Amino acid sequence: MFSLLSSLRQAPISAQFGVLIILLYLIAMIFAPVLAPYGETDILGDAFEPWSSTYLLGTDSLGRDMLSRIIYGARNTVGIALATTLLAFVVGGLLGIVAAVLGGFVDQILSRLVDVLMAIPALIFALLILTIVGTSTSSLILVIATLDSTRVFRLARSVAQTVVVMDYVEAARYRGEGLWWIIRYEILPNVSSPLIAEFGLRFCFVFLFISALSFLGLGTQPPLADWGSMVRDNATLITFGDITPLIPASAIALLTIAINFVVDWKLHNASGLKDE
Amino acid sequence: MNSILLMTLKRLGLGIITLFIVSLIIFSAVEILPGDLAQEILGQSATPETVAAFRQELGLNQPPVTRYIAWLGSMVQGDFGHSLANGRPISELITARFSNTLFLAAYAALIAVPLALTLGVLAALYRNSWFDRIANISTLSSISFPEFFIAYILILFFSVNNSLFPSLANISVEMSLSEQLYRTMLPAITLTLVVVAHMMRMTRASIINVLASPYVEMARMKGMSPARVIVFHALPNALAPIINVIALNLAYLVVGVVVVEVVFVYPGLGQLLVDSVSKRDITVVQAASLIFAGTFILLNLIADILSILSNPRLLNPR
Numbered sequence: 001m002f003s004l005l006s007s008l009r010q011a012p013i014s015a016q017f018g019v020l021i022i023l024l025y026l027i028a029m030i031f032a033p034v035l036a037p038y039g040e041t042d043i044l045g046d047a048f049e050p051w052s053s054t055y056l057l058g059t060d061s062l063g064r065d066m067l068s069r070i071i072y073g074a075r076n077t078v079g080i081a082l083a084t085t086l087l088a089f090v091v092g093g094l095l096g097i098v099a100a101v102l103g104g105f106v107d108q109i110l111s112r113l114v115d116v117l118m119a120i121p122a123l124i125f126a127l128l129i130l131t132i133v134g135t136s137t138s139s140l141i142l143v144i145a146t147l148d149s150t151r152v153f154r155l156a157r158s159v160a161q162t163v164v165v166m167d168y169v170e171a172a173r174y175r176g177e178g179l180w181w182i183i184r185y186e187i188l189p190n191v192s193s194p195l196i197a198e199f200g201l202r203f204c205f206v207f208l209f210i211s212a213l214s215f216l217g218l219g220t221q222p223p224l225a226d227w228g229s230m231v232r233d234n235a236t237l238i239t240f241g242d243i244t245p246l247i248p249a250s251a252i253a254l255l256t257i258a259i260n261f262v263v264d265w266k267l268h269n270a271s272g273l274k275d276e
Numbered sequence: 277m278n279s280i281l282l283m284t285l286k287r288l289g290l291g292i293i294t295l296f297i298v299s300l301i302i303f304s305a306v307e308i309l310p311g312d313l314a315q316e317i318l319g320q321s322a323t324p325e326t327v328a329a330f331r332q333e334l335g336l337n338q339p340p341v342t343r344y345i346a347w348l349g350s351m352v353q354g355d356f357g358h359s360l361a362n363g364r365p366i367s368e369l370i371t372a373r374f375s376n377t378l379f380l381a382a383y384a385a386l387i388a389v390p391l392a393l394t395l396g397v398l399a400a401l402y403r404n405s406w407f408d409r410i411a412n413i414s415t416l417s418s419i420s421f422p423e424f425f426i427a428y429i430l431i432l433f434f435s436v437n438n439s440l441f442p443s444l445a446n447i448s449v450e451m452s453l454s455e456q457l458y459r460t461m462l463p464a465i466t467l468t469l470v471v472v473a474h475m476m477r478m479t480r481a482s483i484i485n486v487l488a489s490p491y492v493e494m495a496r497m498k499g500m501s502p503a504r505v506i507v508f509h510a511l512p513n514a515l516a517p518i519i520n521v522i523a524l525n526l527a528y529l530v531v532g533v534v535v536v537e538v539v540f541v542y543p544g545l546g547q548l549l550v551d552s553v554s555k556r557d558i559t560v561v562q563a564a565s566l567i568f569a570g571t572f573i574l575l576n577l578i579a580d581i582l583s584i585l586s587n588p589r590l591l592n593p594r
Binding site: 115116125127129131204231235239240243250 | 298302421424425428432539550569573
């Protein structure tokens with residue numbers, strides 16, 4: 001814990017800023033019911049009330065408090081993106097490592113399957129599948145995790161391939177260790193650091209992707225508060241010069257920037273590059 | 277020369293195979309639909325007779341393989357079938373919209389590519405200066421912005437606060453080119469901002485990569501100006517990754533227009549796709565997905581071929 005803090009003190013200002021922002025979002029996620037002045041789905045006043053002392057950021061198209069919905073939105077928007085990214089990493093990472101360890105037939109089948117899935121633009125594919133299975137939170141997570149696991153698969157496979165040829169893996173094989181043992185104790189510890197660095201970037205991508213889908217009305221379904229759909233529902237206000245709909249959009253942008261700053265710093269550290 | 281032709285043909289063959297598999301996926305995606313497509317569309321209140329008649333009309337009572345071959349055959353001939361929502365022929369819906377989408381993507385590309393190359397070369401030339409730092413931070417930020425955020429900020433500044441450009445990009449065939457360009461200015465700028473960052477970073481990185489090589493040092497030592505060194509010595513050798521990333525971004529443009537089209541109510545294919553998804557108009561979604569996927573695969577193919585052409589070493593893999 002102490003070493004983490006001291007390394008953070010030496011980090012560039014952008015990374016410190018990023019960590020601070022991420023912490024703020026976590027607080028908003030955990031303490032949403034305490035922080036929000038009103039409930040997530042309570043209809044309180046008229047539609048599109050202006051900013052006032054009762055409704056700090058006004059109300060939305062159905063008369064719900066904007067500020068409360070933005071705070072609750074952190075749970076839904078960030079939570080769904082996090083669950084999707086985790087699932088994508090478990091599935092894609094595991095299959096990628098299995099493909100690298102087993103090689104041959106299994107590797108060929110999995111890799112060609114991933115090639116085909118990646119040949120279709122992700123947004124189009126997601127729209128196609130969501131037409132068929134319908135838009136619910138669970139199908140959203142499953143569809144996007146499947147699409148995103150292809151990218152994780154490629155990375156995990158290529159990193160694991162450099163580990164598989166090592167002598168200690170060969171030794172473990174001659175000892176007669178099983179597939180799962182080799183993955184768990186020989187491969188995973190050696191591939192985890194590039195995968196963790198990739199996690200931040202993939203999360204940003206998934207987060208933006210789900211926000212875009214929600215904005216199109218095909219992601220998180222009402223009445224759950226979600227930043228993407230909040231922009232869509234209140235977009236008419238912009239034509240009157242009201243910036244309220246931009247606040248949830250900037251909440252998305254701010255978190256992505258913060259994560260990018262931290263990942264940038266971590267990658268810079270990991271690559272061992274010195275500043276010129 | 278022969279090897280180039282052979283390579284192109286090989287890639288083209290691979291592309292066609294990919295497209296074939298993609299069409300198979302798009303077609304069979306509907307097959308895994310739980311329940312019956314006809315029942316799904318007509319609703320629970322439909323009588324068995326109407327459902328049977330509708331199944332007959334859609335050809336659902338034939339085996340999937342027969343239907344797939346018939347579907348693919350008519351797709352290749354440009355007949356996309358009929359919309360389930362309003363019964364109009366899909367090719368009629370799609371043709372004008374697809375050319376609108378291509379128009380917008382091309383418009384954005386014409387602004388974005390020269391801008392990204394210039395900025396990238398400048399950032400490489402003045403690296404670690406304030407210009408480079410600002411460019412670095414602002415590109416990192418612009419990657420992080422959702423497209424609709426950029427779009428609404430532009431609308432707020434350019435059409436609400438100062439009415440310079442219209443916030444709705446409703447173009448039609450009768451308009452003159454300049455009118456069309458004027459109306460689609462804001463969507464084009466939005467798309468430009470989205471793709472420029474990636475291309476610029478790649479240009480900068482690949483030029484800096486080459487700057488360490490001996491021939492660049494030689495050029496410098498004989499007294500060439502830094503700008504000349506970069507444009508005439510470093511850039512040609514850094515071209516392969518740059519071309520690749522440009523083509524990938526063009527492919528992204530054709531697909532990424534979906535959100536931008538919805539924001540600006542632009543009559544393009546993306547808007548049609550989103551509308552059809554919410555109406556669950558599956559035949560239109562299939563046709564639009566196939567067209568998008570085809571364009572995407574084609575542009576990736578061109579990226580592959582161009583980057584091999586720009587770096588002859590890739591022609592003879594060891």
